[in-house]
Amino acid sequence: MKKMSLKRREDPLWNSPDPVLRRVHRGRTYIGRLLVLVTLLFVGMNLQLFTPASIGNIRSSLKAASVRSAEDMTVISYPSGSSKSILPFGNGLAVCSDNMLSFEMPGKYSQMETNLSYANPVMRASNQYLLIFDRGAYRFTVTNTLNELYSQTMSSPITNADIAANGNVAIVTDEAGYKSAVRVYNVDNEHLYTWSTNDYYIMSAALSSDGQRLALFCFRQDGLTLTSKLFFADISSDKKPNEGNDGIDMNGSLVLGMKFLGNNTVCTVCDSATYVVSRGGQIKYQKDYSSDDLIAFDLTNDCLALATEAYSQTGRAEVVLINARGTASRKPLYLPEQPDGVSYCDGRLAVTTGETVTFYSKSLKEIDSQTGLTGLSRVYMRSGGSAIALFNSQARVLTIGSPLKDLHASSD
DSSP: OHHHHHHHHHOTTTTOSSHHHHHHHHHHHHHHHHHHHHHHHHHHHTGGGGSHHHHHHHHHHHHHHTTOOTTGGGEEEOOTTTOSEEEEETTEEEEEOSSEEEEEETTTEEEEEEEOOOSSEEEEEOSSOEEEEETTSSEEEEEOSSSEEEEEEOSSOEEEEEEOTTSOEEEEEOOTTSSEEEEEEOTTOOEEEEEEESSOEEEEEEEOTTSOEEEEEEEEEETTEEEEEEEEEETTOSOOOOTTTOSEEOTTOOEEEEEESSSSEEEEEESSEEEEEETTSOEEEEEEOOGGGEEEEEOSSSSEEEEEEOOSSSOSEEEEEEOTTSOBOSSOEEESSOOSEEEEETTEEEEEETTEEEEEETTOOEEEEEOOOTTOOEEEEOTTSEEEEEOSSEEEEEEOOSOOTTTTOOOO
16 A cells, blocks of 8 residues: 555656646546456456467458358358258357367358267257257267357266257256156256156256246156146246146147247147147147148247148148247148248248248248259258258358348238
């Protein structure tokens, strides 16, 4: 303190007789010290951004970005034949190969590469985070587009998993001593919740976007009778699902895909029906069909795109969009032939048939079509209105040519 006081007394501006000059000088001094403190806090809380690997990834990204051509901006390359799992993530693709996880970007460059040897990798993505787990094995990893956040080895084999927008993950295991268990961890790998069950097998788990609510689709076999139920849990509560009294009867169906549409309703696509169910147990939407009639579905965005067999003269297949309220499109989209796949994001629907992809607005009006896509295997719609088309050894960004005048038109 004495040294500081002496220094201030020696500073002519600190004790200047001019009050304006004195205030300005002292204010600049305090602001400078505050900026230094904020910088130190930022560096301390984000050390992972300053590791050699992260700095190298950023440097390579900037270098590649400076030399890409306009044509390169539409191409995403990845190794042919060795990719076990591919999923849109960030502005590009997450590609999991035999022993590597990489983020491939338009412009033919990799934003990040990390060693990852998973025999049967499955990926789940939210806006900022990616979860990769080795189905049937014990390990899972959480990353962003720059670096790995953490990896963990479970004590029992992983059967399924999900990730929320805030980075919370739900890991379902074939638990020793139980039929199944689910555990929830946050983005810092802190354990938040566990539920183990002696009566049911957990087929699927879904987290709400805020990571605070958990939906579990479970089943059990009683002789020749198959019982399936949907349970809800609050992550922050000590209360666990009551296997005897809780749960919503799902009529013996088996789940194929499940996702929260909003924080209070869950959509489940099953082998014999599709449901939108509220946390209170109210079935807001139900569509029954035979297992052979389900053609394709997409649950990656804020509503479900569902394609089923159509038994009418209007078409061979019908597509509807179903939102969180359980409201389906006023009129289904009828197609003259069965599609190979559907994808929906931000008010735009892509329907793939052979080498053709056709784009529709939210009100299911055709807005564009691109043909001659030889070798096309799948199309993903993505935020911002473009799509990513997957081929054998590369992907291409497809831009929808026509403006969407009714992009946000209601489908109620």
